[in-house]
Amino acid sequence: MFKVKVVVRRRSSILDPYGKAVEQGAKLLGIKNVRSVRINKEIDFLVQTDDEELAQKEVIELCGKLLANPIMEDYEFKLERTDDN
């Protein structure tokens, strides 16, 4: 079994309105030096197989077809073998 953590990020060329809103909030709090806030998505799940190659393949397919839209987002992921259920 593998524990998987996927991070989906908007491309840096694409405006992140959530990040902008947080930056605005920081200003309102009087925190002056916060810049370039980006809100990303972190998705955790398990892949139930002992075959690392198969696990990688399934994660890449899920990321490319559902979790991220390649027009505006990039993704990266980490696989970690685990015995936990």
Added chain:
Amino acid sequence: MTIKFGVVVFPGSNCDHDAYYALRKVLGYDVTFLWHKESDLQDCDALILPGGFSYGDYLRPGAIAKLSPIMNSVVSFANKGGVVVGICNGFQVLLESGLLPGILLRNDHLRFVCRDVFITPLNRNSIFTSEISSSPLQVPIAHGDGNYFADEETLKSLQDNNQIVFQYSSPEGIIAQEFNPNGSCLNIAGIQNKEGNVLGMMPHPERASDPALSKTDGAVVFKSIYHNLINRL
């Protein structure tokens, strides 16, 4: 022979009944609902993907709806030349499913916007605009993610192939940034595919079809489809 419309219903669709009402009660066309778990298109001649918040907009608007069983049938119907219109959330589903290029981002001003806008048809020869006699059309928008985005190459290809169907404009038809309600590239309000049989648009023509509501500019989109399909019979 008559023309039959199908309105796809996803969990979270909320303009499905508006579209059904406009087509059947206002325009008198044959129309049926198509549940997203079905794959039978019931011999419909034109399909409407309605507005709403399919699957709660989880992940991204339209990202999960594109995986509904009915979408396999919608995609193969469209690829065979079948007429498909996505309105608002339906437009987002068409983009996510790859039937149209680009993506809809969060509105540049970050607010949900719900008001009437004016849209000018750039392409008057489309099967979706051929019956338009006077423009611009006054139709409502209601969305948080309507900011059309595509890379330069895609935008150029949309222009070169006459795929930009509607642009946000002034009441006089002037296309300028100040009449752009959401930050869309090139003031895009609606585009079609290269083949011209799939339309996606953010404004809601179904909400401006009933004379009882005193606004009827939107009905011409459905009338155009109807007349073009009747002429093919």
